[in-house]
Amino acid sequence: MSVAESRRIVVFRHAKADWPQVPDHERPLAERGRKDAAEAGRRLTDTGISFDLALCSTAVRTRETWKLAVQEFPQRPKTVYEERIYEASPGELIAVLNETPDDLRDVLLIGHNPGAQGLTEVLAGSAEGDVRERMAGRGFPTAAFAVLSFDGPWKSLEPGAATLRDYWAPAD
Template identity: 50%
Template sequence: MTTDTPRRIVLVRHAKAEVSHEKDHERPLAERDRKDAPLAGRWLAGSGITPDLALVTTATRGRETRKLIAAELPHRPRTVYEDRLHEAGLGELITMITEVSNDVGDLLVLGGNPAIHATADAPAGQAEGDLLARMNHSGFPPRSPS
């Protein structure tokens, strides 16, 4: 990465988990999201964004979401599973991003809330109709509404 080609950071909230009695970290993807998660990979592939690195939560649903997204990419990024992502907040996620080597161009960060929403909120702005307003209106859902 150079100043001529700045790093692009793609924030992806993992797909929704099944309701279960398992510990939150171990809950698997909901069946519907096993079908929906590849859409994110196809969108990335179609956008021309080819992540060099995927920073992924160790939560089961995060690992499963990464696998489904990566299967749709023309080039599978190197993946680092990060325990801190599971319950991270804005400051912790920003710290993790800054720890990534400058050799990494595009970075995919795949985790859950509150970290993903807070990180997307931070640079989004405050004017009505802007990204922040749209995210707050939608609640930053794990998938598109049907």
């Protein structure tokens, strides 16, 4: 694959979490979150993207979201549980993505807000059709995902470098 080839990043926010008396990192999914995670997995499959890599926060709710979503995939991508995604800023998330090997084309990042929405907004220098307006109208609720594309090596990913191609939220 040439490094000039188009790459895709799907930013996926974890599904709805419960609020038991546990540290934030240990919060599990709520019942609605389990249903939404599976539905998001079906919708991710509908995109037709065959992910080369999934980068998932180490928090319980992101790991549970990924476990339920990936069951809907025809093929499980390599998964890396990355502690730097938890509570990461958009800049920190870009730094994680910049480390992706150039032989990988399509990456799924499973994380948290405000980082997930912030990353999507920061990367999207342009958008197709009404995708930006749809996302702005709904924000980035739990189990939502955005599909972005950009050209060039992963280390060149920077603010404004991507095009927002698609967006889905459970209310859609």
